[in-house]
Amino acid sequence: MSMVLLGFSMSPLSNGEGVGKYVARSLEIVDKSGVDYRLNPMGTILEGDWNDVFGVVKQCFERMKKDCNRISCSIKVDYRKGAKGRLHAKVMSVEKRLGKKLRT
Amino acid sequence: MSMVLLGFSMSPLSNGEGVGKYVARSLEIVDKSGVDYRLNPMGTILEGDWNDVFGVVKQCFERMKKDCNRISCSIKVDYRKGAKGRLHAKVMSVEKRLGKKLRT
Amino acid sequence: MSMVLLGFSMSPLSNGEGVGKYVARSLEIVDKSGVDYRLNPMGTILEGDWNDVFGVVKQCFERMKKDCNRISCSIKVDYRKGAKGRLHAKVMSVEKRLGKKLRT
Amino acid sequence: MSMVLLGFSMSPLSNGEGVGKYVARSLEIVDKSGVDYRLNPMGTILEGDWNDVFGVVKQCFERMKKDCNRISCSIKVDYRKGAKGRLHAKVMSVEKRLGKKLRT
Numbered sequence: 448m449s450m451v452l453l454g455f456s457m458s459p460l461s462n463g464e465g466v467g468k469y470v471a472r473s474l475e476i477v478d479k480s481g482v483d484y485r486l487n488p489m490g491t492i493l494e495g496d497w498n499d500v501f502g503v504v505k506q507c508f509e510r511m512k513k514d515c516n517r518i519s520c521s522i523k524v525d526y527r528k529g530a531k532g533r534l535h536a537k538v539m540s541v542e543k544r545l546g547k548k549l550r551t
Numbered sequence: 552m553s554m555v556l557l558g559f560s561m562s563p564l565s566n567g568e569g570v571g572k573y574v575a576r577s578l579e580i581v582d583k584s585g586v587d588y589r590l591n592p593m594g595t596i597l598e599g600d601w602n603d604v605f606g607v608v609k610q611c612f613e614r615m616k617k618d619c620n621r622i623s624c625s626i627k628v629d630y631r632k633g634a635k636g637r638l639h640a641k642v643m644s645v646e647k648r649l650g651k652k653l654r655t
Numbered sequence: 656m657s658m659v660l661l662g663f664s665m666s667p668l669s670n671g672e673g674v675g676k677y678v679a680r681s682l683e684i685v686d687k688s689g690v691d692y693r694l695n696p697m698g699t700i701l702e703g704d705w706n707d708v709f710g711v712v713k714q715c716f717e718r719m720k721k722d723c724n725r726i727s728c729s730i731k732v733d734y735r736k737g738a739k740g741r742l743h744a745k746v747m748s749v750e751k752r753l754g755k756k757l758r759t
Numbered sequence: 760m761s762m763v764l765l766g767f768s769m770s771p772l773s774n775g776e777g778v779g780k781y782v783a784r785s786l787e788i789v790d791k792s793g794v795d796y797r798l799n800p801m802g803t804i805l806e807g808d809w810n811d812v813f814g815v816v817k818q819c820f821e822r823m824k825k826d827c828n829r830i831s832c833s834i835k836v837d838y839r840k841g842a843k844g845r846l847h848a849k850v851m852s853v854e855k856r857l858g859k860k861l862r863t
Contacts, residue, residue, distance in 0.1 A: 449716070449720060452592060452593055454591075454593040454594070456627070458772060458831070459772075460770060460771075460772055460775075460776055460778065461775065461776035463772075463773060464631065464772055464773035464828050464829035466772065467644050467645065467648060468648070470645055471645050471648035471649050474645050474649060474653060475649055478649075478651075478653060478654075483654075484654055485591065485592060485654050485655055486642055486645065486653045486654065486655050487558075487589060487591040487596060487642070487655070488556060488589060488596050488637060488638050488639075488641040488642055489556055489558040489596050489627060489629060489641075490558070492591060492592050492593050497713065497716065501709060501713075505705065505709075508657070508705065508732075508734070509657075512657060512734060512736070516735065516736040516776050517733075517734065517735045517736070517776035518732075518733075518734040519731070519732070519733055519734075519770070519831065520730075520731070520732040520734075521627060521729075521730070521731050521732075521833055522728075522729070522730040522731070522732070523560070523593060523625060523727070523728070523729050523730070524716075524726070524727070524728040524729075524730070525593060525725075525726075525727055526716070526720060526725065526726040526727075526728075527568065527724065527725045528720070528724040528725070533592060534592050537592040537593075538590055538591070538592055540571050541571065541574055541575050541578050541590065544571060544572070544575035545575050545578060545579055545582075547582075549578060549582060549590045550582075550587075550588055550589050550590065551589055551590050551591070553820070553821075553824060562668060562727070563668075564666060564667075564668055564671075564672055564674065565671060565672035567668075567669060568668055568669035568724050568725035570668065601817065601820065605813060605817075609809065609813075612761070612809065612836075612838070616761060616838060616840070620672050620839065620840040621672035621837075621838065621839045621840070622836075622837075622838040623666070623727065623835070623836070623837055623838075624834075624835070624836040624838075625729055625833075625834070625835050625836075626832075626833070626834040626835070626836070627831070627832070627833050627834070628820075628830070628831070628832040628833075628834070629829075629830075629831055630820070630824060630829065630830040630831075630832075631828065631829045632824070632828040632829070660800060660801055662799075662801040662802070664835070672839065675852050675853065675856060676856070678853055679853050679856035679857050682853050682857060682861060683857055686857075686859075686861060686862075691862075692862055693799065693800060693862050693863055694850055694853065694861045694862065694863050695766075695797060695799040695804060695850070695863065696764060696797060696804050696845060696846050696847075696849040696850055697764055697766040697804050697835060697837060697849075698766070700799060700800050700801050729835060731768070731801060731833060733801060735776065741800060742800050743800075745800040745801075746798055746799070746800055748779055749779065749782055749783050749786050749798065752779060752780070752783035753783050753786060753787055753790075755790075757786060757790060757798045758790075758795075758796055758797050758798065759797055759798050759799065
């Protein structure tokens, strides 16, 4: 069991410049997965065990490849031993250090 | 003039596992830059002209290298012709397609 | 079965600025995995089925977390329906278009 | 003056699944730039001063946006104080540690 943060963005290259339809489908999968997440303007961040978060990414991929011939996916993983609840804590920690609210 | 979204995360590899101090300094620079941004648990997203957003990233790097011997920085750029205000619009667009609020 | 290219780089943030020892261990795992790969100055590119290539990344992670308290990992996946042998073909294809050898 | 390694990949999302034509144009710019580089199956790695390497990326972007309405670009920067010639040295260093040739 290894808790990680995993940020990812996944888009077709083959289906034109508007990819919102495909992103929405992925978010439907993410939202129903039971894995905690946050959506931002460039991607989605998951927090959970390595197998669970990569499992969600794979589900999104399997759905997208049904009608997309080329797909690009960027993933970033941040592991810190023993850390949990970082989806909440990291932004607050930066704000606390600076003593002010930031745009989130 | 090319409006882009630029997401980035920048950390020292040389200064131990807790990098919050360095991230906070970067956010101080971002927050004062005048460039619109959103902070998330794995990085910061800027919206602006190519030169302006890369200028902010460079300022963060210049500050960090004063006391960090090794630095890793990931950057992702998303350009869409004629698009503006995507820092606000992209998340709402996904929520609208799905007809529900997502975690942000 | 989905053949993909997967490029990744994985480093500890917690173990000082020289990370060669940890990278070498990962390459030992990659080289013995049976998955086709190419090492470059910033990472390693694997070609294979989704499950196989992500399995190799997970093995590298499991090894690294034995003695690294914080780990950062960037992954990029490029899927193209029906494509194989892209580890060889992509560089040659660019050279062919330009009609000259490039630095590789 | 800050010598860095910069790896990048830049593709249109708006111009269909085959992006070789656009990649080839970028490599023409890279190859003529005078900046040292290595092409690999998923991107190009530049070595040089921060301003020079980001200047090359910007030139590639300016060219691509002439006929691509949506562009995605991933960049990774690795800075290590005082280090040079890493385009050559990093792969050899891993091979030396393992005492064998790897696939490159």
